[in-house]
Amino acid sequence: MDRIPILKMGPFLLVTIQVDMHDRLAMMLQEDLTGRIAAGGATGVLIDISSLEMVDSFIGRMLGEIAGMSRILGAETVVVGMQPSVAITLVELGLSLKGVRTALNVERGMELLRASVDESEATYGGPGSQR
Amino acid sequence: MDRIPILKMGPFLLVTIQVDMHDRLAMMLQEDLTGRIAAGGATGVLIDISSLEMVDSFIGRMLGEIAGMSRILGAETVVVGMQPSVAITLVELGLSLKGVRTALNVERGMELLRASVDESEATYGGPGSQR
Numbered sequence: 001m002d003r004i005p006i007l008k009m010g011p012f013l014l015v016t017i018q019v020d021m022h023d024r025l026a027m028m029l030q031e032d033l034t035g036r037i038a039a040g041g042a043t044g045v046l047i048d049i050s051s052l053e054m055v056d057s058f059i060g061r062m063l064g065e066i067a068g069m070s071r072i073l074g075a076e077t078v079v080v081g082m083q084p085s086v087a088i089t090l091v092e093l094g095l096s097l098k099g100v101r102t103a104l105n106v107e108r109g110m111e112l113l114r115a116s117v118d119e120s121e122a123t124y125g126g127p128g129s130q131r
Numbered sequence: 132m133d134r135i136p137i138l139k140m141g142p143f144l145l146v147t148i149q150v151d152m153h154d155r156l157a158m159m160l161q162e163d164l165t166g167r168i169a170a171g172g173a174t175g176v177l178i179d180i181s182s183l184e185m186v187d188s189f190i191g192r193m194l195g196e197i198a199g200m201s202r203i204l205g206a207e208t209v210v211v212g213m214q215p216s217v218a219i220t221l222v223e224l225g226l227s228l229k230g231v232r233t234a235l236n237v238e239r240g241m242e243l244l245r246a247s248v249d250e251s252e253a254t255y256g257g258p259g260s261q262r
Contacts, residue, residue, distance in 0.1 A: 005181040050136040
C-alpha cells in the first residue's frame with residue numbers, strides 16, 4: 001500500500017486513515033487530495049480517523065495543513081470518528097487541532113459540511129467563495 | 132491498527148481495505164461487519180479495494196464470504212474501486228469472485244445498491260427478504 005485512497009461521495013471526498021502516517025505518505029495524501037479537489041471541485045473533505053489510537057503532533061499538523069490547503073481550494077474539511085481516548089490525550093497534551101473541524105462520525109460530518117456549504121452559498125452567492 | 136473501520140453512510144456500510152489482509156484481520160472484519168449489519172439493519176455493504184494492487188484467492192474468498200454472510204442478514208454487498216490490473220489478473224488466474232457484485236466506484240456502487248433495494252422492495256414488499 002503506497003497511497004491512501006480518496007473516495008468521491010457526491011460533492012465530498014472521503015479519506016479513511018488506517019495506517020501509520022509517515023512524511024512521504026502524508027505528503028502524497030496532501031498532493032492527491034488537493035489534486036482531486038482542484039480537478040473535481042469538491043466542496044468538502046471528510047477525514048475518518050476512527051482507527052487511529054493516537055494522534056500526535058505530526059498527525060495533528062498534517063490534519064491542520066490539509067484543512068488549510070483544502071480551504072484555499074474552496075473545500076471545508078471535517079475530521080470524523082475520533083476515539084474518546086484520542087480526544088482525552090489531545091487535550092492533555094495541549095494539542096488543539098487548530099483550524100480543524102470535527103464531528104462524531106461520517107454522517108454528522110456530512111451534515112456539517114452540507115450546512116456550511118448552504119450557509120456560504122446564502123451569504124456569498126456560491127460555493128468556493130467562502131473566506 | 133488492529134481493526135478495519137466500518138463507516139455508516141445512511142443505510143449502507145462502507146469498508147475501505149488498505150492493509151494486507153491476514154486470517155485474523157479478515158475474521159475480525161467479518162465479525163465486526165455482521166455485528167454492525169445485525170445491530171443497525173444496514174441494507175448494503177460497500178467494500179472499496181482501490182488501494183489493493185493484487186487480489187489473490189484468499190482475498191477473493193474473503194470477499195465472497197462477506198457477501199454471503201451479509202446476504203443472509205439482508206444486506207447486499209458490492210465491491211468497488213477495483214484497479215484495471217487487478218481485474219486482468221483475476222481473469223488470468225481464473226478467479227471469478229463468485230457471488231460478489233462489483234461497481235467502478237463508491238458512487239456507482241451506491242446506485243447499484245439503491246436500485247437493488249428498491250427492486251426487492253417492489254418484488255417482495257420489504258428489504259431483507261430478497262433471495
